[in-house]
Amino acid sequence: MERVAISQAMQDYLKAIYKLHEQNGQAPTSALAEMLGVAPASVTNMCKKLAELHLVEYEPYQGVRFTPAGQKLALEIIRHHRLIELYLAEALNVPWDRVHEEAERLEHVISEDLEERMAAALGDPQFDPHGAPIPSRSGAISPQSGGRLVDMRPGDRLIVVEVDDDDPELLRYLGSMGLYPGTKVLLLARAPFEGPLTLTIDQTQHNLGYQAAKSILVALQEQ
Ligand SMILES: [Zn+2]
Missing domain, CATH: 2.30.30.90 (Ferrous iron transport protein A (FeoA))
Incomplete structure (x- = not known):
């Protein structure tokens, strides 16, 4: 995938928006504030910035929705996160309760080359150590069953x-x-x-x- 060229905080917002949509089918700003542990005013500010970058659509008092570009970027960050978790668990024997915290940091900094090498070393895996689906290189993700x-x-x-x-x-x-x-x-x-x-x-x-x-x-x- 292409390189992520937005700030780490923005990347975390995109991930949170994705997670909320996955859980509830919507991402109200109040829920975003709670998930990210920040004040509602900060969420409003950041959502305006993300909207200026055409990554989300945002109306005050409504939820936040992805544009196709925003969704693609969110899935790229999630791909990094889940690949890193699996690599740490499989290749480095990091226990499954510790890989998430490491991946939260590393997901923002690994190069596309490293991402590709990890995917290849793991045989293009489909799931992370917690069972979450890993988005494909092109940003496709299989819906979770069950x-x-x-x-x-x-x-x-x-x-x-x-x-x-x-x-x-x-x-x-x-x-x-x-x-x-x-x-x-x-x-x-x-x-x-x-x-x-x-x-x-x-x-x-x-x-x-x-x-x-x-x-x-x-x-x-x-x-
Ligand atoms: Zn994780």
């Missing part, structure tokens, strides 16, 4: 598709139960009112709190 673990029914035989990548403590906790992408899980019970879930993982029964379970995407196992 649904949230907390929305599944008792008795469902499931396979972990993806877990949230940004909380190291949570990742260590999930890892301690063997909850990695690709792990098979049987959902035994789900307590009401956002209570804990009971799961069988590798023949062992586990209780998993609702908040932790919310970070896990699963798909039904093929029969």
